[in-house]
Amino acid sequence: MEPFPRWELQDVVSRLGHQLRNPLATIQSGIELAQLLARPEGEAADCLAGALLEVARIDRILGDLQRLVRLAPGEPTRAAIPALAELAAARCTGCHAEIRLEGPEEMDIETDAELLGVALDELLGRAAAVTPPGEAASLRWGREDAGAAWIEVADGDRSAGPGSLRELLTTWPGSGLGPYLAERACALLGARLEWEALPARGHRFRIVLLRG
């Protein structure tokens, strides 16, 4: 049997996502209606809030799956890193942690901005989610001595411990496909994704863009 052609896989995943989001929307609206009408307290309130979080998690995994099958290299163009960083930070809605941006005000590189945006969204979204409220996740950028551009995302996850990048990308509990998506986007960009765990301080991800 022939393997799934790419377009067919994209189509199946797109239809699957669409079909699952209708019942998800019904479950979510039902929970919110119950909250609105019954105004539950204590354990009942916690149960409903927990159920809403699970709906959001399923929605995120569906979205990740749809983004993953669509990832494809595009044409490189001149892209301003500070603007991409600001956009990624602006897309981190609903996060409690502060996001600090730091780097040269002007830094243009030749890259596929869409793919780089996917990697930044996933890494920064995850960093903001695991950083405790009141602390900051950061997004920094610059150039190595040899001229290669780098972008670094750091979180404040105190549970950070030793492990391999592969392990982090594939088994991180509750993170959906986000880190794996970031890695795939970097691979398609021809970029290197480095990772470092700083025990009791957090993680640092560095994308090194070999071109540009």
Place this chain on the structure above:
Amino acid sequence: MAEDTPELRRTVVRILETLGYRVLEARDGQEALDILMDGRERVDLVLADLVMPRLGGTELLERARKHCPDLAFLLTSGHPEADIARAVPNQHRVGSIAKPYRLEALASRIRELLDKRI
């Protein structure tokens, strides 16, 4: 509200009523268009699914706007946000929201579109 999933339609209608809105229900775009053309009810905003039997959300928008050019539209879908944005015409008082939407986000998009009178 034009939505072909009955459970979702009923729940969202009830939510919007609890928030103080008077809501008319339609099982698809054609039924929504019939209500609008009938003219017996004043409608300020249409919340419609993009994909529905008989008449989808964008076709409903196109036909309804011929008669009520200022009618506000909030289009929704289970497709990814970027796909919805591409499918929704960039017109005055037309917005979009992806399913599953949170009550707070829905209420705020509706308020925003209703307030955008000019």
